[in-house]
Amino acid sequence: MTQFSDKIKTLKPSTIREILKVTADPTVISFAAGNPAPECFPTQQMEEISKKIFSRMPGAAFQYGISEGYAPLRESVKARMKRYGIGKDFDDCMIVSGGQQGIELSAKVLLNEGDCVICEQPSFIGALNAFRSFNINLVGAPLEQDGVDINALENIIKSNKNVKLLYLIPTFQNPTGRTMSLEKRKAVLELADKYDLIILEDDPYFELRYSGEFVPSIKSMDKNGRVIYCGSFSKIIAPGIRVGYVCCREDIFSKIVVAKQVSDVHTNMFYMIMVNEYLTNYDIDGDIAKTCVIYKEKRDAMAAAIDKFADGKLSYNLPEGGLFLWCELPEGYNGFELCKLAGAKKVAAVPGSSFGVDESQVSPALRLNFSLPSIELINKGIELLSGVVKDFVK
Amino acid sequence: MTQFSDKIKTLKPSTIREILKVTADPTVISFAAGNPAPECFPTQQMEEISKKIFSRMPGAAFQYGISEGYAPLRESVKARMKRYGIGKDFDDCMIVSGGQQGIELSAKVLLNEGDCVICEQPSFIGALNAFRSFNINLVGAPLEQDGVDINALENIIKSNKNVKLLYLIPTFQNPTGRTMSLEKRKAVLELADKYDLIILEDDPYFELRYSGEFVPSIKSMDKNGRVIYCGSFSKIIAPGIRVGYVCCREDIFSKIVVAKQVSDVHTNMFYMIMVNEYLTNYDIDGDIAKTCVIYKEKRDAMAAAIDKFADGKLSYNLPEGGLFLWCELPEGYNGFELCKLAGAKKVAAVPGSSFGVDESQVSPALRLNFSLPSIELINKGIELLSGVVKDFVK
Numbered sequence: 001m002t003q004f005s006d007k008i009k010t011l012k013p014s015t016i017r018e019i020l021k022v023t024a025d026p027t028v029i030s031f032a033a034g035n036p037a038p039e040c041f042p043t044q045q046m047e048e049i050s051k052k053i054f055s056r057m058p059g060a061a062f063q064y065g066i067s068e069g070y071a072p073l074r075e076s077v078k079a080r081m082k083r084y085g086i087g088k089d090f091d092d093c094m095i096v097s098g099g100q101q102g103i104e105l106s107a108k109v110l111l112n113e114g115d116c117v118i119c120e121q122p123s124f125i126g127a128l129n130a131f132r133s134f135n136i137n138l139v140g141a142p143l144e145q146d147g148v149d150i151n152a153l154e155n156i157i158k159s160n161k162n163v164k165l166l167y168l169i170p171t172f173q174n175p176t177g178r179t180m181s182l183e184k185r186k187a188v189l190e191l192a193d194k195y196d197l198i199i200l201e202d203d204p205y206f207e208l209r210y211s212g213e214f215v216p217s218i219k220s221m222d223k224n225g226r227v228i229y230c231g232s233f234s235k236i237i238a239p240g241i242r243v244g245y246v247c248c249r250e251d252i253f254s255k256i257v258v259a260k261q262v263s264d265v266h267t268n269m270f271y272m273i274m275v276n277e278y279l280t281n282y283d284i285d286g287d288i289a290k291t292c293v294i295y296k297e298k299r300d301a302m303a304a305a306i307d308k309f310a311d312g313k314l315s316y317n318l319p320e321g322g323l324f325l326w327c328e329l330p331e332g333y334n335g336f337e338l339c340k341l342a343g344a345k346k347v348a349a350v351p352g353s354s355f356g357v358d359e360s361q362v363s364p365a366l367r368l369n370f371s372l373p374s375i376e377l378i379n380k381g382i383e384l385l386s387g388v389v390k391d392f393v394k
Numbered sequence: 395m396t397q398f399s400d401k402i403k404t405l406k407p408s409t410i411r412e413i414l415k416v417t418a419d420p421t422v423i424s425f426a427a428g429n430p431a432p433e434c435f436p437t438q439q440m441e442e443i444s445k446k447i448f449s450r451m452p453g454a455a456f457q458y459g460i461s462e463g464y465a466p467l468r469e470s471v472k473a474r475m476k477r478y479g480i481g482k483d484f485d486d487c488m489i490v491s492g493g494q495q496g497i498e499l500s501a502k503v504l505l506n507e508g509d510c511v512i513c514e515q516p517s518f519i520g521a522l523n524a525f526r527s528f529n530i531n532l533v534g535a536p537l538e539q540d541g542v543d544i545n546a547l548e549n550i551i552k553s554n555k556n557v558k559l560l561y562l563i564p565t566f567q568n569p570t571g572r573t574m575s576l577e578k579r580k581a582v583l584e585l586a587d588k589y590d591l592i593i594l595e596d597d598p599y600f601e602l603r604y605s606g607e608f609v610p611s612i613k614s615m616d617k618n619g620r621v622i623y624c625g626s627f628s629k630i631i632a633p634g635i636r637v638g639y640v641c642c643r644e645d646i647f648s649k650i651v652v653a654k655q656v657s658d659v660h661t662n663m664f665y666m667i668m669v670n671e672y673l674t675n676y677d678i679d680g681d682i683a684k685t686c687v688i689y690k691e692k693r694d695a696m697a698a699a700i701d702k703f704a705d706g707k708l709s710y711n712l713p714e715g716g717l718f719l720w721c722e723l724p725e726g727y728n729g730f731e732l733c734k735l736a737g738a739k740k741v742a743a744v745p746g747s748s749f750g751v752d753e754s755q756v757s758p759a760l761r762l763n764f765s766l767p768s769i770e771l772i773n774k775g776i777e778l779l780s781g782v783v784k785d786f787v788k
Contacts, residue, residue: 002504002592002643002645002646003504003558004503004504004649005502005503005504005505005506006506007506008502008649008652008653009649011649011652011653012652013461013648013651013652013655033458034458035457035458036457038452038453038456038457041452041453041456043448043452043456046448046456047448047452050444050448054437054440054441054444058432058435058437058441059432059435060634061634062432062435062437062440062632062633062634062635063429063430063432063632063633063634064427064428064429064628064633064634065634067407097491097636097658097662098658100656100657100658100659101657101658104656104657104658108399108401108402108527109398109399109402110396110397110398110399111399112399112400112401113507126655126656126659129652129655129656130656130657132656133502133652133653133656164397198396234458238457239456239457239659240454240455240456240457240458240459240662240663240664241456241662241663241664242491242658242659242660242661242662242663249396251396252396254407255398255402255403255405257407258402258405258406258407258523258527259402259405259527261407261520261523262405262494262498262520262524262527263494263495263498263524263657263658264491264492264494264495264498264636264658265492265494265520265633265636266636267636268491268634268636268662268665269634269635269636270634270635270664270665271662271664
């Protein structure tokens with residue numbers, strides 16, 4: 001009988017990824033994914049670049065590379081991040097196989113079993129499971145409309161042993177779509193200084209803003225090298241290519257490079273070259289602007305459909321960007337039960353409880369994705385879902 | 395001051411990957427890599443397939459996929475492996491981001507800190523570092539010409555606590571090029587049964603055979619699900635695409651899938667589709683046969699050059715396949731010192747000590763790669779290296 005490691009034996013697959021398997025049924029309208037819209041992928045541009053790579057540099061695109069990533073891409077990413085104030089003299093930047101890998105490798109180099117990681121509650125399941133896979137103590141700090149509750153966070157830091165890491169998604173948070181205020185970003189950084197903590201800032205959505213004003217990242221205010229910044233091209237180019245990046249202090253950087261080396265040697269060379277060409281010779285900002293127009297329409301369509309069909313029984317705050325609308329049933333109702341009923345009516349959503357540190361804790365919330373479905377399906381799906389809600393909420 | 399995790403804080407970058415950075419100097423003749431020859435990459439075929447993917451299924455190629463990997467590729471790999479007797483009813487097969495990831499994820503799901511892993515001595519640095527990155531007890535069993543010393547292996551199993559895993563590269567081993575005999579493969583499997591151990595069989599080279607006869611994998615004789623089989627397309631298609639596979643018992647499989655999910659979500663979709671098309675509609679076996687002709691010529695050229703130039707001061711056994719020629723200086727001479735002198739003469743090789751469990755232990759060996767350099771450079775480089783050897787060995 002094989003004994004699995006303590007860190008893995010209780011870890012379950014992500015609920016969402018299990019739900020996604022069910023939504024392979026094409027008659028299900030799915031708001032469960034976190035997928036970008038395929039119509040927003042820069043497919044034509046990538047096809048052109050692909051031809052260039054095959055004709056000019058197939059050798060490099062298919063050979064082994066170094067674990068830090070394709071050097072010209074690292075430079076392009078550094079230049080791009082500089083626009084947002086990210087990257088100090090003490091920082092370096094590496095390419096990883098998607099933002100998820102940046103999170104997992106950061107956890108691996110920093111955390112011993114039993115160490116404490118504090119996350120927003122609710123938070124991104126993929127990250128929570130990455131932390132759990134190192135058998136650590138995961139504690140959630142309540143998330144308010146303008147970001148994590150700072151007082152509660154400080155109390156949690158003080159009342160737990162071996163707190164090492166704060167995991168935060170300050171902008172268009174997954175699952176809530178909320179954005180942390182500038183004041184709270186500063187306060188979080190002060191807490192990290194005060195208690196000698198590292199902040200893992202997960203920032204895959206910030207370029208998808210549809211309204212409101214840009215808020216600087218925590219990393220851009222990081223004077224003491226306390227922030228590991230994880231970025232991703234999944235939401236602004238395409239997730240299937242698995243290209244992301246990590247920007248952090250050099251000593252942490254060099255440990256993450258070693259962890260990357262033993263994990264998958266390096267990221268897919270062809271797509272590192274592809275992304276570099278796209279950043280260098282194409283109009284990524286123009287393409288993102290077009291994507292934002294499409295996603296804004298979808299967000300607004302979803303909100304309008306809820307207003308129209310749900311009789312006020314599903315409340316939400318309009319997110320200023322990202323991929324998700326976080327909805328809540330009236331207090332006392334269970335989002336998990338609702339999602340089961342909705343599934344039977346062929347509309348899929350993810351219950352709020354799935355994003356909790358303790359998944360068994362009842363939540364009145366559900367997460368709806370608006371980036372993937374068409375506006376037609378958004379209308380049809382929200383009408384269906386609202387029918388279920390109205391039966392459920394008496 | 396950041397405290398790194400116990401598992402990572404003492405881990406250093408692979409010596410080889412550090413050497414490779416030095417060999418970026420184009421005037422250095424490098425036998426240090428483990429790279430396949432770029433002239434063997436099926437570049438034209440991949441270019442054709444790439445066009446097809448862009449015209450027929452760009453959506454799927456760029457969207458999120460499931461962590462197990464692209465389903466048609468999993469089926470193609472299963473069918474291909476069946477030819478070699480790999481894959482029983484209790485097994486399943488997943489796609490990973492290169493063979494290295496198969497090793498790292500297996501280690502993660504099986505090993506607690508302090509558990510014991512036994513490897514051949516010498517062995518593949520990438521795997522040894524992956525094990526080290528989980529803070530385990532790594533013990534080497536002596537490697538003979540026909541594979542690991544079975545008696546020594548059993549003694550090591552008996553004299554160490556919490557032995558969980560045997561890590562073996564039975565065919566064209568890295569770094570020695572040696573192949574384990576059928577008898578020893580059976581004996582190793584018996585030991586695994588007797589002591590309730592898992593065997594991690596790393597088999598990236600077996601299709602690159604230039605002489606001698608096929609020896610069945612340990613996995614093909616695995617009646618009790620004791621073997622995790624890690625395969626790779628790095629040496630028979632191209633390493634830059636980072637596509638490999640793992641075949642193992644379903645309960646281990648499902649844990650590795652969860653670990654994969656938190657590590658990088660899934661492997662690059664475009665290249666999973668690419669590999670599947672190549673396996674399905676192209677002549678990979680014919681292409682491998684052509685690669686074998688080229689590598690055999692290079693192997694033989696390197697051996698002939700050593701015979702011609704080294705005055706018998708560099709001994710070797712001709713490997714029947716793979717990428718490496720393992721050479722030894724006369725006893726008492728230090729391969730590491732030799733490699734330093736050779737580096738100064740602009741010829742790079744990896745000292746045998748780098749492949750040891752204890753890298754500080756002196757070894758008279760060096761590993762020479764023959765797949766990457768041209769025959770012209772092989773001749774020139776071996777002449778240079780032999781000059782250094784003849785000065786060094788009095």
